[in-house]
Amino acid sequence: MKSFNQNLIRWARLACVCLVAGMGSHSMRAVEMPTEYYEVQEVLLPVGVSPEIGGLAFNSKGELVVLTRRSGILIGKPHSDPAQFEWRTFSEHSMHNPMGVLLEADDQMLIPQMAELTRVSDSDGDGQADAYEAVSTAWGVSGNYHETNAGPVPDGRGNWFVAIGTASHNGPTFDYVRGEFSRTGRRGRNYSAVSYKGWVVKITPDGNLIPWASGFRANNGIAMSPAGDLWVTDNQGDWRGTSPLYHVEKGHFYGHPSSLVWDDTFFPNNGDPLEFGIDRLNEKRTPAAVELPHGIVCNSPAEPIFDTTGGKFGPFAGQMFLGDIAGRRIVRVMLEKVNGVYQGACVFLVEQSGLRGGNNRFAFSPSGDSLYVGQTYRGWGSPEEGLQRIVWKGVVPMEVQKMSLTQTGFDLTFTKPVSPQAAADAARFKVQSYRYGYGYKYGSPQLDKKDETVRALSLSEDGLTVSLQLDGMQSGKIYQIDLENMFSKDGLPVINTMLCYTVNQLR
Amino acid sequence: MICRPLSGCWLGVGMVLGVLLCASQAQGASRKIEMGVIPGGLKYNMTEFQVSAGESVEFIFNNNGLIPHNWLLTRPGKLNDVITDAMALGVDGLAKDFIPDSSDILQSVALVQPGKSITLKFTAPETVGNYPYVCTFPGHFNLMRGVMKVVGKDAEVAAPSVENAVRRKIFNALGRSGVEPFPKGTIEKPYVIRTFMPEPNLDPAIFTQHQRGFAAANYSPGTGTDVPGIARTDQGLPAAIGVNFGEALSYCWDTVECRLMYVWTGDFLDMSVYWGSGAGGGRKGFDYVPRMLGNLRFKTQGTHPVNANFNPAQPNPAPRFRGYRMIDGKPEFHYTVGGLSVRERISPGDRRSFRMDVSITTETESLIRLGFDAAIRPSLQASHGVWEGNELVLTADEAVQFNLVQRF
Numbered sequence: 001m002k003s004f005n006q007n008l009i010r011w012a013r014l015a016c017v018c019l020v021a022g023m024g025s026h027s028m029r030a031v032e033m034p035t036e037y038y039e040v041q042e043v044l045l046p047v048g049v050s051p052e053i054g055g056l057a058f059n060s061k062g063e064l065v066v067l068t069r070r071s072g073i074l075i076g077k078p079h080s081d082p083a084q085f086e087w088r089t090f091s092e093h094s095m096h097n098p099m100g101v102l103l104e105a106d107d108q109m110l111i112p113q114m115a116e117l118t119r120v121s122d123s124d125g126d127g128q129a130d131a132y133e134a135v136s137t138a139w140g141v142s143g144n145y146h147e148t149n150a151g152p153v154p155d156g157r158g159n160w161f162v163a164i165g166t167a168s169h170n171g172p173t174f175d176y177v178r179g180e181f182s183r184t185g186r187r188g189r190n191y192s193a194v195s196y197k198g199w200v201v202k203i204t205p206d207g208n209l210i211p212w213a214s215g216f217r218a219n220n221g222i223a224m225s226p227a228g229d230l231w232v233t234d235n236q237g238d239w240r241g242t243s244p245l246y247h248v249e250k251g252h253f254y255g256h257p258s259s260l261v262w263d264d265t266f267f268p269n270n271g272d273p274l275e276f277g278i279d280r281l282n283e284k285r286t287p288a289a290v291e292l293p294h295g296i297v298c299n300s301p302a303e304p305i306f307d308t309t310g311g312k313f314g315p316f317a318g319q320m321f322l323g324d325i326a327g328r329r330i331v332r333v334m335l336e337k338v339n340g341v342y343q344g345a346c347v348f349l350v351e352q353s354g355l356r357g358g359n360n361r362f363a364f365s366p367s368g369d370s371l372y373v374g375q376t377y378r379g380w381g382s383p384e385e386g387l388q389r390i391v392w393k394g395v396v397p398m399e400v401q402k403m404s405l406t407q408t409g410f411d412l413t414f415t416k417p418v419s420p421q422a423a424a425d426a427a428r429f430k431v432q433s434y435r436y437g438y439g440y441k442y443g444s445p446q447l448d449k450k451d452e453t454v455r456a457l458s459l460s461e462d463g464l465t466v467s468l469q470l471d472g473m474q475s476g477k478i479y480q481i482d483l484e485n486m487f488s489k490d491g492l493p494v495i496n497t498m499l500c501y502t503v504n505q506l507r
Numbered sequence: 508m509i510c511r512p513l514s515g516c517w518l519g520v521g522m523v524l525g526v527l528l529c530a531s532q533a534q535g536a537s538r539k540i541e542m543g544v545i546p547g548g549l550k551y552n553m554t555e556f557q558v559s560a561g562e563s564v565e566f567i568f569n570n571n572g573l574i575p576h577n578w579l580l581t582r583p584g585k586l587n588d589v590i591t592d593a594m595a596l597g598v599d600g601l602a603k604d605f606i607p608d609s610s611d612i613l614q615s616v617a618l619v620q621p622g623k624s625i626t627l628k629f630t631a632p633e634t635v636g637n638y639p640y641v642c643t644f645p646g647h648f649n650l651m652r653g654v655m656k657v658v659g660k661d662a663e664v665a666a667p668s669v670e671n672a673v674r675r676k677i678f679n680a681l682g683r684s685g686v687e688p689f690p691k692g693t694i695e696k697p698y699v700i701r702t703f704m705p706e707p708n709l710d711p712a713i714f715t716q717h718q719r720g721f722a723a724a725n726y727s728p729g730t731g732t733d734v735p736g737i738a739r740t741d742q743g744l745p746a747a748i749g750v751n752f753g754e755a756l757s758y759c760w761d762t763v764e765c766r767l768m769y770v771w772t773g774d775f776l777d778m779s780v781y782w783g784s785g786a787g788g789g790r791k792g793f794d795y796v797p798r799m800l801g802n803l804r805f806k807t808q809g810t811h812p813v814n815a816n817f818n819p820a821q822p823n824p825a826p827r828f829r830g831y832r833m834i835d836g837k838p839e840f841h842y843t844v845g846g847l848s849v850r851e852r853i854s855p856g857d858r859r860s861f862r863m864d865v866s867i868t869t870e871t872e873s874l875i876r877l878g879f880d881a882a883i884r885p886s887l888q889a890s891h892g893v894w895e896g897n898e899l900v901l902t903a904d905e906a907v908q909f910n911l912v913q914r915f
Contacts, residue, residue: 115746176717354675383788386680440731491646
């Protein structure tokens with residue numbers, strides 16, 4: 001009997017240890033979003049249409065324009081039952097990796113293909129596209145599968161921004177390419193053998209190209225904020241410790257060296273950009289506004305979209321959402337400016353909860369309460385293809401609404417008053433800091449990882465804001481806060497409890 | 508046992524202990540009721556369970572939720588009274604685990620922290636009836652409740668049904684689409700695709716507008732240096748258009764050279780390397796160059812026919828691709844080159860041939876010349892113009908609308 005009990009205790013210990021080990025130092029259970037707040041719904045496309053979605057947009061009639069990889073362009077009349085949209089075909093022509101759609105009119109749209117910015121229009125009014133105008137072919141094409149283009153984003157002056165991706169060593173270069181071939185640019189893991197790969201460019205109405213900013217790798221998402229700032233996401237990889245969100249400014253360099261061969265102020269005077277030196281490149285580059293921790297927040301960010309619904313999509317008006325192509329989640333970004341520099345925090349909007357991966361392109365419904373999500377893994381991984389929408393039910397969930405840097409730590413402002421007991425318990429705020437490296441290596445582990453101590457907590461009078469005081473904040477680090485057992489005064493738990501703030505500037 | 512109170516740790520211990528207690532029970536074993544919460548919601552995952560009057564009950568509450576919960580078993584009809592009493596506790600509530608002093612509470616489990624598990628053993632009431640249970644943590648009592656049904660000693664006791672938040676199954680929309688990697692069109696409605704296209708060993712003289720790509724050393728991002736091995740270039744057309752009329756005709760038109768490159772009949776293209784196989788999705792090859800099916804019938808040769816209009820000292824001016832329009836359901840390509848504006852529309856011809864309807868306009872009133880390779884000229888017929896050797900000469904009027912028929 002005694003040995004039986006001893007064995008039992010050993011089993012118990014083992015079970016405990018196994019469970020602890022299996023979860024890592026910060027157990028992240030995927031938290032399902034209750035459908036009382038946000039509900040993920042499946043929007044059915046017709047049979048015979050491959051739902052690999054490159055672009056979404058609502059036209060003036062409230063119909064949803066859907067751009068697909070193989071099956072052309074569809075237009076759907078939405079229905080409250082997402083299985084009952086009325087679909088019609090606008091074009092059955094397959095386009096070449098089209099990764100964006102900008103409506104100029106209900107019957108006219110701009111689409112960036114691999115080799116061309118194309119204007120597709122229905123000129124005879126029969127409901128079918130009949131004109132495919134080559135607006136611009138001003139960049140090079142090398143024959144590599146990775147050279148896709150995102151956009152176009154209007155600059156407000158009749159031109160468009162397009163994000164032009166680099167090539168990858170996992171695909172070929174052809175014997176015959178379009179545009180000037182650079183042997184120096186061809187070197188590397190992700191490379192820029194032909195012009196403007198790894199750039200954000202501006203295209204004029206005549207189709208001419210103005211180079212705008214360099215240093216990108218796989219910039220599969222570009223958007224402009226209501227304030228007129230240009231934003232681009234990029235993907236973890238060579239010269240990318242983790243996936244970044246960039247505030248794009250003219251003439252800036254964003255870290256991936258290969259594109260510099262097309263910058264005549266840099267090359268050929270400075271020689272092969274890959275050999276320029278990590279320290280010198282690091283000094284030259286503009287860092288990310290927000291870094292998205294790989295594996296835990298976002299693995300492959302795509303298009304950013306700003307919540308311009310004025311509150312119809314919940315309590316996050318004005319904030320930014322990003323899709324994860326390689327994860328079943330939508331990330332919310334809370335941006336602020338410190339010393340004139342953008343930075344901020346990322347947190348999930350919805351994770352799992354029936355959401356597919358491949359979250360590539362977005363569109364808000366005209367009513368504002370639904371975020372349509374077009375999905376595709378782009379053929380680069382296990383397929384996650386389809387069309388879903390996330391509907392806000394009109395009930396405000398308990399979440400961190402805003403995370404702000406203070407002189408001594410952070411202010412967390414919640415959507416509802418916080419339980420005073422929870423807000424006063426430092427053990428419920430698990431804080432750690434780390435940073436990601438920069439260099440030719442593919443990705444970076446979390447470096448200089450440190451547990452941070454919460455020195456003091458205070459709650460605002462209205463009960464909405466918890467101020468955390470930390471010791472010795474450092475710039476150039478990400479501060480991750482995991483909330484444990486945090487709930488509102490009326491007993492509702494915080495649903496998305498992991499926040500990661502990129503500190504570029506201290507106050 | 509040093510164990511940081513992470514969620515799963517205590518759960519694991521609780522589950523193991525639960526099994527042990529059950530296993531070590533003698534006869535007259537308890538009815539075991541294991542209850543949790545719906546993750547993300549404020550509900551027990553069991554809104555009803557049954558017990559036999561007077562039997563031993565082993566009630567296990569696993570808090571798999573995010574915040575603390577309690578469990579109060581109340582007398583029939585007394586739920587609202589208990590809730591009222593709990594609300595009246597006010598600021599003292601937490602210290603009492605929100606359990607009021609009330610004779611209407613038969614059993615209770617004090618606040619269980621997230622991730623923890625508590626076992627309560629009790630004897631079911633002797634009187635048959637419906638005994639409500641509830642969580643009295645502030646704000647929870649609305650939804651977080653259920654009923655324990657006491658049934659007669661001889662009655663059958665139904666097993667409880669546990670409502671778990673089912674991880675929603677992701678619907679396979681791609682599989683449902685049924686789109687295979689063998690697209691095709693028909694004679695009435697040809698199919699158009701922009702993609703990398705095969706380069707079937709075409710005459711190098713064609714490539715006046717492309718640049719040469721070159722092999723490169725393999726590079727390791729681990730070391731930041733070149734490593735042994737060469738990444739050679741591959742064959743393919745980077746900016747081309749494939750068009751298929753079914754078995755009758757397929758062709759490849761290039762937007763860099765702005766001309767027809769080759770023609771084949773039979774099946775069109777195998778897109779698996781780009782689209783994936785079956786209803787697919789994932790690319791299957793190193794490249795994204797589809798494979799030509801069917802039978803190759805014609806390859807163009809030599810420099811662009813319009814080159815005959817230009818000064819030999821400055822040959823092959825760069826054409827600019829303008830796009831295409833659908834005319835009678837067929838694509839008509841438009842490009843400008845050296846002051847000429849050219850439109851071409853290709854369709855299946857009679858027997859072994861294809862037809863090109865062409866329109867060339869120019870600012871000047873000069874003659875239009877089209878120079879064809881000596882290998883091609885013999886099987887080519889023109890509706891207008893005069894042949895001078897391998898050169899077709901058209902007046903400006905004739906050039907506005909004429910056609911060519913190419914036999915293969």
